[in-house]
Amino acid sequence: MSSALPSLRQLRYLIAVAEKLNFTQAAESCFVTQSTLSAGVKELESLLGVLLVERERHSVMMTPVGSEVVARARQLISEAEDLAEWARNAEQPMSGLLKLGVIPTIAPFLLPSVLPEVRNRYPDLKVALREDLTRNLLSRLAAGQIDFALIALPYDTGHLQVQTLFDEELLLIAPAGREADMPRDIGKLDPEALLLLEEGHCLRGHTLDGCRLDEPRVTGMEATSLFTLAQMVEGGLGMALLPDMTLRSGLLGHMNLVAHRFSEPRPRRTIALVARSSNARQECFARLAELIAGQAAQSRSGIPDGTHV
Known part of the structure; x- marks a missing residue:
């Protein structure tokens, strides 16, 4: 049996074919000729x-074995890139390009205080941001397309490295003047009055879990962002749960809303920084986690009951 091993180049060619299902387009994405890419795939086979x-005349399809090889190839390439990144950053861990993914219910509320401090402490570190839903960020993380992701738990993170940063409460918001309709006991919240983000946002699940509710019937009224959700509440369509950082950020200050804190047990979520288990930037991961947690602690003074936001 041959002791020769696949090359990363051959594996990249196969991944491109699996993504494009077209040899011409796959070759273009790899910046090689079609004949070069085809030969590389045949060598691998x-x-x-x-x-x-x-391979058919007008179609390309991965075999079951081919699909499994592609999945393993993505992991191998990701780990090889981590190895190269580790070598580059061994002497200067807080330098170079850091690709950070952040979910939409965190990015606009936490990053404005975090990013200036990153630039102040680590001027040689350049942060490239990717805002996306949790499931998409974790897929990009596994594929090596981003280095770390800032997400909210609970969420199934598989075998990823997870560093929890802080917990935060979810507060009930309603239009100003509706304070009497806001229950202190979350168990008394009318599920018919509760507005939610659309499917795919982890805050939707956190809200339902915190309120101990099953998936509600589809009403056609779901928001695509926290800003839209707040606007729907202001318009009198219902109430909603928003993370504490959303209210502390002041970005909803122009809206005529009131925030209300539940009695215990209060609904919460946990903010965490995650990375691949093969992550080569361990020191950068630890320092960034410490910085984010520290910045959040400085601004976490709490929102008093009945606060107008």
Whole structure:
């Protein structure tokens, strides 16, 4: 049996074919000729002794073995990139480009205080941001497209490295003047009056879990962002739960809303920084986690009951 191993180049070619299902487009994405890419895939098939790609005149399809090889190839390339990144940053861990993913219910409320402090402490570290839903960020993280992700728990993070940063409460908001309709006991909250973010936002699940509710019937009134959710509340369509950082940020200050804190047990979420288990930037991960937690602690003075926001 041959002791030769697949090259990263061959694996990249196969991944491109799986993504494009077109050899011409796959070659263009790899900046090589089609003949070069085709030869690389055939070499890989010969090396592994299995058919990875079904080629028809007008179609391309991955075989079951090919799909599994692609999944493993993505992991191998991600770990190889982590190795190279570790070597580059061994001497200067807080330098270079850091690709950070952040979910939409955190990014506009926490980053304005975090990013200036990052620039102040680590001027040689350049942060490139990617705002997206949790499931998409974790997929990008696994594929090596981002380095870390700032998300909210609970969420299934699999085998990722997780550093919890802080817990925060979810507060009830309603239009000003509706304070009498806001229950102190979360168990007495009318589920029919509760507005939610659309499917895909983890805050939707956190809200339902905190209120101990099942998925509600579809009403056609779901928000695409926290700003839209707040506008729907202000318009008298119902009430909603918003994270404490949303209210502390002041970004809803122009709205005629009132915030209300529940009695215990209060609904909460946990903010966490996650990375691949093979993450090569351990010191950067630890320092960034400490910085974010510290900045959040400085601004976490709490929102008193009945605060107009």
